[in-house]
Amino acid sequence: MAATHTFDELAVEDLAVRVRGVTKEFGSGDSLARALRGVDLDVPYGELLMLVGPSGCGKTTLVSIVAGTLQPTAGDVMVLGKDLVTMSNGHKVRFRRDNVGFVFQSYNLLPSLTAAENAAVPLLIAGWRRSRAVAAASDVLDLLGLGDRLRNLPSELSGGQQQRVAIARALVHEPRLLVCDEPTSALDAENGRITMELIQRIAVQPDRAVIVVTHDSRAYSFADRIALMEDGRIESVESGPHHAADHRD
Amino acid sequence: MFWIAWKMLIGNRVKYLGIIFGVVFAALLIAQQASIFCGLMSLTVSQIRDVEGPSIWVMDKNVQFVDDIKPLSDNELFRVKGVPGVDWAVRFYKGIARARLQEGNYEQMILLGLDDATLVGAPEGIFMGSIADLRKPDAVIMDDAGYRRIWPGEPFRLGRVFEMNDHRAVVVALTKASRTFQSFPIVYTRYSQAVTFAPPERKVLSFVLADAAPGVPVEEVCGRIEAQTGLQALTREQFLWKTVRYYMQKTGIPVNFGITVFLGFIVGTAIAGQTFYLFTVENIRQFGALKAMGTSNWMILLMVLSQALQVGLVGYGVGVGLAALFGWVSRGLSRLSFFMPWQVLAITAAAVFVIVLLASLLSIRKVLIVDPAIVFRG
Numbered sequence: 009m010a011a012t013h014t015f016d017e018l019a020v021e022d023l024a025v026r027v028r029g030v031t032k033e034f035g036s037g038d039s040l041a042r043a044l045r046g047v048d049l050d051v052p053y054g055e056l057l058m059l060v061g062p063s064g065c066g067k068t069t070l071v072s073i074v075a076g077t078l079q080p081t082a083g084d085v086m087v088l089g090k091d092l093v094t095m096s097n098g099h100k101v102r103f104r105r106d107n108v109g110f111v112f113q114s115y116n117l118l119p120s121l122t123a124a125e126n127a128a129v130p131l132l133i134a135g136w137r138r139s140r141a142v143a144a145a146s147d148v149l150d151l152l153g154l155g156d157r158l159r160n161l162p163s164e165l166s167g168g169q170q171q172r173v174a175i176a177r178a179l180v181h182e183p184r185l186l187v188c189d190e191p192t193s194a195l196d197a198e199n200g201r202i203t204m205e206l207i208q209r210i211a212v213q214p215d216r217a218v219i220v221v222t223h224d225s226r227a228y229s230f231a232d233r234i235a236l237m238e239d240g241r242i243e244s245v246e247s248g249p250h251h252a253a254d255h256r257d
Numbered sequence: 258m259f260w261i262a263w264k265m266l267i268g269n270r271v272k273y274l275g276i277i278f279g280v281v282f283a284a285l286l287i288a289q290q291a292s293i294f295c296g297l298m299s300l301t302v303s304q305i306r307d308v309e310g311p312s313i314w315v316m317d318k319n320v321q322f323v324d325d326i327k328p329l330s331d332n333e334l335f336r337v338k339g340v341p342g343v344d345w346a347v348r349f350y351k352g353i354a355r356a357r358l359q360e361g362n363y364e365q366m367i368l369l370g371l372d373d374a375t376l377v378g379a380p381e382g383i384f385m386g387s388i389a390d391l392r393k394p395d396a397v398i399m400d401d402a403g404y405r406r407i408w409p410g411e412p413f414r415l416g417r418v419f420e421m422n423d424h425r426a427v428v429v430a431l432t433k434a435s436r437t438f439q440s441f442p443i444v445y446t447r448y449s450q451a452v453t454f455a456p457p458e459r460k461v462l463s464f465v466l467a468d469a470a471p472g473v474p475v476e477e478v479c480g481r482i483e484a485q486t487g488l489q490a491l492t493r494e495q496f497l498w499k500t501v502r503y504y505m506q507k508t509g510i511p512v513n514f515g516i517t518v519f520l521g522f523i524v525g526t527a528i529a530g531q532t533f534y535l536f537t538v539e540n541i542r543q544f545g546a547l548k549a550m551g552t553s554n555w556m557i558l559l560m561v562l563s564q565a566l567q568v569g570l571v572g573y574g575v576g577v578g579l580a581a582l583f584g585w586v587s588r589g590l591s592r593l594s595f596f597m598p599w600q601v602l603a604i605t606a607a608a609v610f611v612i613v614l615l616a617s618l619l620s621i622r623k624v625l626i627v628d629p630a631i632v633f634r635g
Contacts (some may be wrong), residue, residue, distance in 0.1 A: 072630040077549050098553065104629075105551020112632050116546040118261065131258060133552050142403025189632075 024185055024217030025051035025074055030083030031240075032069050032099045043069040045240035052221070053184075055244070056208060056218040058228060061237035067221045068189065070237070074219060075108050075187045076100045088184050105133055109178030111207070113190035115170045117162040117177075121171075122157040123149060127176035134181060148176040152206055168199030175206055188220040192227050204230040258552065262560035263567060265540055272539070275532035276616070277575070283525020283612050284576020287518050288597065288605040291582055294514040295601060296594030301504050302497045303435035304351070304367075304443075308378040311466035312475045314496045315346070315482055318489040322503035323496065324438070326351060329488070336486045337465045342478040346467035347372035350451040353441070356407075357420040364407055366442045368421070370463075372452025377466055380445055386415050386430025391447060397426045400434035403442020421454035422443035437592065492634035508526045522608055529572070530616035533565065537620035541627055548629035561621050577605055 032044040043066045051057045059067045072078035073085055076092050085092040088107055109130070118124045127145035132138065146158050152172045162170050171191060173225065178186055188207060192200030204220075208230045211218050220227065228234060235245045267273050305314070305323055315337050317327035337346045349489045350370025357363055371391070379388050382397060390396055404413060417428045434443050446454065453460045467490075469478040475492050482490035491499060505511050519568070537544070544557060552560075584595035 068630075075549070077629040077632075101548075101551055101553045102552075104549065108551075110546070110549055110632065112546065114542070116542055116632055118265060118268070118543050120458045125264075129261065129547070130550050132261060133550055133556075135549070138260060171425070 022052050022135075023050050024053045024055075024088055024242040025049065025124045026084075027074065027088040030070070030073060030080045032066070032078070033075065033081045036106070042240055044073075044083075047083070047237075047240070047242055049235060051219060053217055054212065054214045055071050055232045056212045056220065056230060058231035059219060059221045059237060060223070060228070060234055061243075063223075066240040067237050070188055071189060071219055071221050074105050075110065075185070079104045085192055089110070095105070100219060105130070106181075107184050109181070109183035109186040109211075111171070111174050111178045111186070111188040111191045113193055115162070115174045115194075117173055118164055118172055122159050123154060123163060123165065123173045126162065126173050127180050129177055130181040130183075137223065145176060145180050147178050152176050166199075168202060171195060171199070171203050172206065175203065175211070179211060184216050186216065186218040188218065188222075188239075190222055190224075191220060192222065192224045197226060200224060200226060218257065232243040258556055258560055259563045261547075262563050265543065266536070266564045266567060268320050269536060269539065272532055272536040273568070274362075275581075276529050276536065277572050279525050279528030279530075279616070280568055280572020280609055281576040281579070282528065282611060283521045284573050284605055285579045285583075286521030286525070287608050288513050288577045290517045290521070291601045291604060292580060292584055292595050292597040294510070295598060296503050296596040297438070297510060298504060299596045300436055300438040300474070302500050302596050303437055304369075305493060305497050305500065307380065307435050308349075308466065309381060311347075311468050312493055313469065313479055313482070314466040315486075315488050315490045315492055316463070316466040316608060318483075318487065320489060322500040323351075326463050326501075328458060329462040330460055331462050333462060333486065333488060336466050337467055337488070337490075338483045339483055340478070340485050342470050342473040342481055343529060344468045344470040346465050347375055347377045348448045348456070348462055349378055349464040349466045349467055350448050351463040352455050354421045354444075354452075354454050354456075355494035356426070356442075356444075358407060359415045359418060359520070361571055364419075364442065365439075366403065366421070367437060367439070367466060368451055368454055369443065369445045369447035370455075371445060371446045372466075373449050376447075378445075380432040380434055382433030383430050385413055387431065388427075390429035391445065393429055395425045395450070396429040396446065396448075398432050398445040399428050400443040401431055402434070402436060402440075402562065403444070404428075406440075419452050422456060424453050426454065429507050499507060510567040518608075522612065525540060526612045526615050529552050529568070529612055530619065533568070533616045534619045534623070537561070537601050537623050541623065542632060544624045545627050545629050545631040548627065549632045558621055561617055561624055565613040565617035565620075568629065569609050572613075573606055573609040576609070577602060582607075 026051040027047055030044055034041045034043060047070055059071060061067055061105035073080050074087060080093060090103060092226050111223045124142045127149055131141035131144060145224045149155060149158055152175060154169060154172055157165060157169060192203055195203060207218060233245055233247055236243045317329060320327050332347055334346060337343060352368050354366050355363055356366050375389060386418040390397060413431055415428055419426055455461060469475045479490040479492060482488060548557060581597060584597055587593045587595060
């Protein structure tokens, strides 16, 4: 998972995400708001990129566009070799289903499903049979240390456990892009650390990329690179502590 | 995915029961009121149904329903008999008579006069006495409900005497008979006896009951009778529906029941729709997450519709079941008429289907327009 090359050496096919000149405007006239003002960003495979910056700087908008849930006003967005800007909505839905995993700030688990059933949701969306999907999800939960909580409802789990279920749900269908929105913001320090360790250990693979939106400076140590956003632009992209550690190793 | 939709639906028990309640309320009210309406309508035609044998009813051309008696001349019987294709024809008297009881009370009764020779139209549910006794002087057969109404609490007993039009009448037999719309006691007697019980009139013949000769279509014989006599000749079914149509068109009964059914429909839709919408709003982030994870709008639409259909099925089952239970219980407790044919079930099912469809419309719109990016907003 360690990036041993410099960023400038990467070819387009090495990039999981390539964003060029992306703008996003909401509203019109006097109420026009520019959330993104010409963003360029590359995320190579095998990398965990952290998107940081103050509230309202455009992180969520950018990650929504990269995940294919929001259409940019202008610019180019290539994700896993596919042009999301020209892609039809129907194709985008299938693209997300097959290629993108999500970890949300508020978990967004279905309260009436058990942990295993929640983790199986992407497989059910993909058309798997329930028993097979739940069995596969149970294996992932086991890997995340929740093997004894498979039949628990979200309300019976702690915040950290719920976030682990959400991670299992994000990974169960082996997506090539994992998008995490503030995955540690609702967790205490210990659970936040465990969550980031799990994301880094299990999600970051040579054929995958992980984008984490966060305010939590404690999570920075897990990043390969950190992109700092401000006022709808990427101000800087720096190697993260984890990238440096990998190089030392 | 339908399984997920179902789990989402029953996950919130309070809202789930709230939606079910709305549908149950509507289904119960619609099925119950429609069944009472059908029960009332069946009462209006009970006397046509109870007259077994003749397939043709002949009457004045202006008669609109079974109780709309416009007496005919006795000669009309022979004119009908003379129509080709008529196998046989007999007289039939139907009217309201005022009976004076031995206790001095008066009671209105439905008086039916049967052809003296054949007794065509005689009741088939005699449980005490004999039809043959009707040939005795002053003999009448009374229905059991009428007996209980006149002599409440008293055991069934033959030989009871009362007067009609100052003529003595003796109960020689008791019979089961379908209840009538007016709920008056029914007395059967011979035609010649009936005209003495009835108030004096120049014409007394109410109907001519006839049957078609073997091999001749009944409708064709009716047409011949009408053409040859100028009277109105209807098959049993035609007369039955003509009577029902009269009550439907000329009375306020359908409107009154219709208002109640409509209110049930509206209130049921409002309760189910509001609760279903609240349920959807409460789950909107979950729907957003499903969309973000790759669930198509089409599948989301099917999920919401499956939820609506599920509450519709449960609500319909419980509502119609309660309505049937009401009918079963009330049959023993009161004289409420209750008749639930399959058409009531079908109409209620259609109404419930429309209710859940309307109830889900707002929710469908809500989930279809929800931006999957909602899940990224805190």
